[in-house]
Amino acid sequence: MNSVIRIALQKSGRLSEDSYQLFKECGIRFDYGTGKLKSVSSNFPAEFLFLRDDDIPGYVEDGVADLGIVGENVAVETARNVRTIHKMGFSKCRLSIAIPRGETWSGIQQLQHKNIATSYPRLLGNYLAGEGVQANIHEISGSVEIAPSIGLAEAVCDIVSSGSTLLSNGLKEVEVIFRSEAILVGAQTISDEKQALIDKLLFRIKAVQAAKNNKYIVLNAPNDSLDKITSLLPGMKSPTVTPLATEGWSSVHSVLNENDFWENIEAIRAAGAQGILVIPIEKMIY
Ligand SMILES: Nc1ncnc2c1ncn2[C@@H]1O[C@H](COP(=O)(O)OP(=O)(O)OP(=O)(O)O)[C@@H](O)[C@H]1O
Numbered sequence: 001m002n003s004v005i006r007i008a009l010q011k012s013g014r015l016s017e018d019s020y021q022l023f024k025e026c027g028i029r030f031d032y033g034t035g036k037l038k039s040v041s042s043n044f045p046a047e048f049l050f051l052r053d054d055d056i057p058g059y060v061e062d063g064v065a066d067l068g069i070v071g072e073n074v075a076v077e078t079a080r081n082v083r084t085i086h087k088m089g090f091s092k093c094r095l096s097i098a099i100p101r102g103e104t105w106s107g108i109q110q111l112q113h114k115n116i117a118t119s120y121p122r123l124l125g126n127y128l129a130g131e132g133v134q135a136n137i138h139e140i141s142g143s144v145e146i147a148p149s150i151g152l153a154e155a156v157c158d159i160v161s162s163g164s165t166l167l168s169n170g171l172k173e174v175e176v177i178f179r180s181e182a183i184l185v186g187a188q189t190i191s192d193e194k195q196a197l198i199d200k201l202l203f204r205i206k207a208v209q210a211a212k213n214n215k216y217i218v219l220n221a222p223n224d225s226l227d228k229i230t231s232l233l234p235g236m237k238s239p240t241v242t243p244l245a246t247e248g249w250s251s252v253h254s255v256l257n258e259n260d261f262w263e264n265i266e267a268i269r270a271a272g273a274q275g276i277l278v279i280p281i282e283k284m285i286y
């Protein structure tokens, strides 16, 4: 039997663009944005479902979808029996408690017996229970930040990223209760055939992510500082060093992690490197 994996993606929202872009970079083509809620890939055995994000963990638990991309916040809040397969590195945000900007904050005990509006009653309830705070949780499904200004609650607990939504609604963040990013979730049990397709997909996702996190570096170095420079550029195995036409100089090619980039590049320059080229990598396979 020829298996096809079904992958649930958010139809339209904060997870959608990065999810669609990732599959594109993995070389998996499918149509989206046409209003159709289902699409079959033209070059990979996968079918895509476009859904509300809150429904994705349930579809995966029930086996209607084999995989889904959701925020960790939604995966925990919905408490469905799914497994986390991979962290996607996008849609990073936090779930935070916020209060009106003019009020002072003396700590979480301040919310004892107060009203808090949120779309995350489970995450908030667990957090408050852990802190020994009893509060009235008002569950609302969106536009949570409006609650204090209309007298619905003294505080809110909602997603924060840049903080601009809080700012424009006269609120300030006082407590982070959960940190989240998009994750790939899968059903607890899966056939061997489908697992083989998931492995193939993960191989591509990891190659795309590794490429994003690294840069290809080409530079010229005087031979007497080659040891120092190559020690700062370990690369995937070791750097490539080839002689230049100019006597006493070599060309060094290597790969450098984005996180170490600025610090290492300063040290490399200080060691005598010149003509440094930094080039994006499209795919990276270890
Ligand atoms: N401002 C943000 N920055 C980064 N990530 C965010 C932000 N807001 C939400 N997210 C993450 O993206 C997920 C989806 O957010 P979005 O606001 O699109 O959800 P939604 O309005 O519930 O969408 P849907 O219509 O699919 O139910 C959230 O669960 C969270 O993990």
Ligand SMILES: O=P(O)(O)OC[C@H]1O[C@H](OP(=O)(O)OP(=O)(O)O)[C@H](O)[C@@H]1O
Residues within 6 Å of the ligand: 014, 142, 143, 145, 158, 159, 160, 161, 162, 163, 164, 165, 166
């Ligand atoms: O800190 P910020 O960068 O302002 O982001 C936070 C906002 O982003 C999300 O809403 P979104 O804009 O996705 O709209 P929604 O309420 O319709 O989901 C979230 O619910 C917050 O309201």
Ligand SMILES: [Mg+2]
Residues within 6 Å of the ligand: 052, 053, 054
């Ligand atoms: Mg939703």
